[in-house]
Amino acid sequence: MKKLNRREFVKLAGIAGGYVLWPPKSGLAGSEALWSSKLGIVGDIIEGATGFNPTKPEGALEPIPGVKFAMVIDLDKCIGCRRCSYACKRENNVPDAISPPYITVFETESVTGVSGIYHPTEMPVQCNHCDDAPCVQVCPTGASYKSPDGIVMIDYDKCIGCRYCMVACPYQARRFNWFHPEVPYKDRNPLVPMREEGVVEKCTFCVHRTRKGKTTRCVEACPNKARTFGNLNDPDSEVSKLIKSERWWRLKDELNTGCNIYYLTRHSKKNMVWYKPLPPPQNIRGLRS
Amino acid sequence: MKDIRKVYDKVLASMKDEGNSALASIKDAGRTFHIILAILLVLMAWGLISWVRIMFIEGVGITGSSDLVPWGLYIVCFVFFVGTSAGASLMGLMIHGFGLVLHNPTSMLVYTSMTYAGFATVMLSELFFAVKITRMGGEGSYWDERMAKWLAIGALLFALMVVHAPHGALFAFLKAREMWNTPLLPAHFVTVALASGIAVMIHITITTAKITKKEIVSKETLSHMGGLLAFFLGVTLFMDFFDYLVMKYSGKPGGLEIWHFLTTDFIHFFLLNTLGMFSAMVFLLFKWGRTIIGLFIASSVTIISILAYRWDLIIVAQIPPLFPGIGEIYYTPTVPEVAVMVGVVALVTFLYLVLTRVLPMEEPFQGN
Ligand code: SF4
Ligand code: SF4
Numbered sequence: 001m002k003k004l005n006r007r008e009f010v011k012l013a014g015i016a017g018g019y020v021l022w023p024p025k026s027g028l029a030g031s032e033a034l035w036s037s038k039l040g041i042v043g044d045i046i047e048g049a050t051g052f053n054p055t056k057p058e059g060a061l062e063p064i065p066g067v068k069f070a071m072v073i074d075l076d077k078c079i080g081c082r083r084c085s086y087a088c089k090r091e092n093n094v095p096d097a098i099s100p101p102y103i104t105v106f107e108t109e110s111v112t113g114v115s116g117i118y119h120p121t122e123m124p125v126q127c128n129h130c131d132d133a134p135c136v137q138v139c140p141t142g143a144s145y146k147s148p149d150g151i152v153m154i155d156y157d158k159c160i161g162c163r164y165c166m167v168a169c170p171y172q173a174r175r176f177n178w179f180h181p182e183v184p185y186k187d188r189n190p191l192v193p194m195r196e197e198g199v200v201e202k203c204t205f206c207v208h209r210t211r212k213g214k215t216t217r218c219v220e221a222c223p224n225k226a227r228t229f230g231n232l233n234d235p236d237s238e239v240s241k242l243i244k245s246e247r248w249w250r251l252k253d254e255l256n257t258g259c260n261i262y263y264l265t266r267h268s269k270k271n272m273v274w275y276k277p278l279p280p281p282q283n284i285r286g287l288r289s
Numbered sequence: 290m291k292d293i294r295k296v297y298d299k300v301l302a303s304m305k306d307e308g309n310s311a312l313a314s315i316k317d318a319g320r321t322f323h324i325i326l327a328i329l330l331v332l333m334a335w336g337l338i339s340w341v342r343i344m345f346i347e348g349v350g351i352t353g354s355s356d357l358v359p360w361g362l363y364i365v366c367f368v369f370f371v372g373t374s375a376g377a378s379l380m381g382l383m384i385h386g387f388g389l390v391l392h393n394p395t396s397m398l399v400y401t402s403m404t405y406a407g408f409a410t411v412m413l414s415e416l417f418f419a420v421k422i423t424r425m426g427g428e429g430s431y432w433d434e435r436m437a438k439w440l441a442i443g444a445l446l447f448a449l450m451v452v453h454a455p456h457g458a459l460f461a462f463l464k465a466r467e468m469w470n471t472p473l474l475p476a477h478f479v480t481v482a483l484a485s486g487i488a489v490m491i492h493i494t495i496t497t498a499k500i501t502k503k504e505i506v507s508k509e510t511l512s513h514m515g516g517l518l519a520f521f522l523g524v525t526l527f528m529d530f531f532d533y534l535v536m537k538y539s540g541k542p543g544g545l546e547i548w549h550f551l552t553t554d555f556i557h558f559f560l561l562n563t564l565g566m567f568s569a570m571v572f573l574l575f576k577w578g579r580t581i582i583g584l585f586i587a588s589s590v591t592i593i594s595i596l597a598y599r600w601d602l603i604i605v606a607q608i609p610p611l612f613p614g615i616g617e618i619y620y621t622p623t624v625p626e627v628a629v630m631v632g633v634v635a636l637v638t639f640l641y642l643v644l645t646r647v648l649p650m651e652e653p654f655q656g657n
Contacts, residue, residue, distance in 0.1 A: 125612065134463065161349070166359035167359055172356070172611045178354075284616075286355025288616065
């Protein structure tokens, strides 16, 4: 066998490495796969690639007693890269038909009171896992329910697709499966059940990870550490410490929904000017482009 | 054409009606009646095919609804039909029909669907006694007549207090949607339900009388119903007026946004609704407005204007984005969606036409 000289070896290694980091035909866009690998998604896919796809993962999914999950998003750190959104889509087997995915990133501006200067601010929005969740109150079958650990869950088997929860949610957090959801088998996360057509879905605070003591995928994916996830009942947890800062506010707090996602900003949200959602609408149902 | 004729004759000949008065009465009803039934059957088939396409073949995605406007034409019609008490048990039957155990007794939807089932029971019992009395030549026993009377009064109260008002609450509870989240809505639902219910009753009575060439309800009764319709239209308009006034002048951003959509993109529905109801009411205040032809026009205008109102209520409420700057949200019903609704209306009309032939319901109301 002909020995490879150094240049050839480097070239081959480069191609092989390129294939690992940047697979030519995967469910992800090239650059995203690159980021994913850096963030450890590739590792996790291998970890979970057992070919086993349970519709209901057994065990390890009971709420942990005494835990109340919450998330803090520091808008001054968010750069609007949408990696959380993509990673979430991948992690939770969200089909392309569901657009936008569970996390929508808005582009906003906040203005400093004194100088009147506008600062661009990116603003990710997802299910707030409300304590007094309007969606749970209205669901006729009990498919949407509040777990003891604070996660608002949907039992896909019980959902009849009436969409009452969707009109009730003040945060437009819920998505409906208008068509049969298609996610290529090789791209599926076996730990997350595939949903059927005609049921509602949304952010689950990565219940399959967080109830096992891991953090959510969006927290892992954020390159600027804008997101923090943890136990609100534990005074020493990072989220508890962050919301002591009094820089926090919650979306539409006047509705008394009791959101469990807290936003941090330097400026008062009163001075916030919203202008458009990122990602740029890619054929979003019901939205004129 | 000849072939159709042949098939028609064959079908008629194959209908053996010895001893079956129901079949005989349909068979003898004449060709126009049969043509109408055939058209209705075609529309029902169209609706059924579209429903199968939506539910089992292509998916709910072929309707015009979206994550941004989750409720579309179905809910508009659902609210309209429940309001007029036709198809009141639709949702209840849907949920019970699929054998789903309802685990959330506090959901307004569970409550209302249970009330529809209750309402259907009361109405069926009422129908039972009414038919029984009619079958006995209009002279029922003392108890039958009492039961029929009290069940009717019970059904009325039930419809008002237990079905329609909470039906409004189904929407009024949703704090996420500015247009629905008003304590006026349950009361408004009752008056609109009464107005549309009376209008549909007048309309059906006049049309049936015209087709069967029989006087079903006396002119005085009809004129009296016209007066009632004018009253409920007036009450509804009164509430509407102040609702819109508050919406416009309280200066709340949500209210202003709704007002903006009502008076721009949805202006045709808005005008159809308000002007329609107003002109029908004014029309009915005059004596000539309560003649047969006048009542026919007024009830038709009322039905159309209330349909326009239901459209505005359901669709416009979902058009303002829940976050500023989301973009322009729209909803347009698609053909399969419309077909299902046409099919449902055809089914109800079909049942009505056939049942009024079969059940002897007209006589007791004569001149009453
Ligand atoms: S954000 Fe919406 S979907 Fe999530 S818990 Fe609150 S009401 Fe329900
Ligand atoms: S769509 Fe499903 S989760 Fe939502 S209210 Fe209806 S049954 Fe409950």
